[in-house]
Amino acid sequence: MPGMPPQARAAASAEIRVVDSLAGIAPEAWNALAGGAALSNPVLRHEFLHGLEQTGCVGERAGWLPQFLTLWKKAPGGAETLAGAMPLYVKLHSYGEYVFDWAWADAYQRSGLEYYPKLLSAVPFSPITGPRLLADSDEDRRLLMAAALRAGRQFSSLHVLFPTEEEAELCKADGMLLRRGVQFHWINRGYDSFEQFLSDLSSAKRKKIRQERRRALESGVCLKRLVGSEISDEHWRFFYRCYAATYRAHHSTPYLNLEFFRALGRTMPENVLLVVAELDGKPIAGALNLFSPSSLFGRYWGALGHIPLLHFEACYYQTLEFCIERRIAVFEGGAQGEHKLARGFLPTPTVSAHWLREPAFADAVERFLAREASGMEQYLDELNDRAPFRQTTERHLPPGE
Secondary structure (H helix, E strand, O other): OOOOEEEEEEEEEEEEEEEEOOOHOOOHHHHHHHHHHHOOOHHHOOHHHHHHHHHHEEOOOOEEEEEEEEEEEEOOOOOEEEEEEEEEEEEEOOOOOOOOOHHHHHHHOOOOOOOOOOOEEEEOOOOOOOOOOOEOOOOHHHHHHHHHHHHOOOEEEEEEEEEOOHHHHHHHHHOOOOEEEEEEEEEEEOOOOHHHHOOOOOOOHHHHHHHHHHHHHOOOOHHHEEHHHOOOOOHHHHHHHHHHHHHHHHHOOOOOOHHHHHHHHHHHHHHHHEEEEOOOEEEEEEEEEEEEEOEEEEEEEEOOOOOOOOHHHHHHHHHHHHHHHOOOOOOEEOOOOOOOHOOOEEEEEEEEEEEEHHHHHHHHHHHHHHHHHHHHHHHHHHHHHOEEEEOOOOOOOOOOO
């Protein structure tokens, strides 16, 4: 398997180094570098990324080999400071990415070429848009991007998943191909209550949600929202049983382990919301979310038994109530899920960037992405035509009507 050089000179006053673990990077230095992004996007925090390493969720056995780019600068007195970083992994497969390139890998293999290992900039198992070039200046971001492209030449390809639009344009300027996708996000329009949110929906959608909530609760289920220290080790052990059971039901292997979830509760308690559903006093299902003062990210769901419509209550409606109570502006519902549209979520474009070393395959992928982008534009238009919100001519209904 090809490796990456331990370091490369990027500029006279700056040095790019590759690190295979965040253990040597101080959490406060990393989180300060991520700045406001880390405050609003918990998966960019040192605690989250290093927690994946410490618990074995990433590493050689997992097929995610950390190869983070770090940018160091020397102050006039000689002290070094961390001026930039880029989460980067050597990938031995395409699991846990949520931007699907299996067909590309298959085409490589049928042509007698090796697609893996590839180089990937992403937050593992997290289809969440956010900065991938962590630096304060455009110059430093360009240095990181150039270093990533140089490193990518040792692999079949380089991929940057869910970057910001500004970073995507920088990737495009450096010759990478852009790929468009869609997710469903809920926007808080300053609601004071769940009923006020419902009053913004069309009458059919409003009626459907009320019916779903009523049917779920008529089963006798009780739901609790737990934050931070309210989540005990017993809760984590229960949730992991639910999470693993869901993967088994889909004949798959969980990406994360119990130790990682425990680490989240220990190192990032202020960012964790766990919704627990109980029946006859016993827990039966759970939904895990990460949140900040401005954003909430729906992540994982699992159940040990089936209750009709409980998934919607635990994963969406309880979480929407939480966002309204805390004045959280955006609820990102995760990858895919057109069914979220009927529950007040709106289609939101996403982007990824790709560079392939083989010119013939790069040309073929470029043509494919052009066709896909055209279809994605039409799909977004169709989704927007089916927006769940009422027309402005429809009157507001009082709560409960």
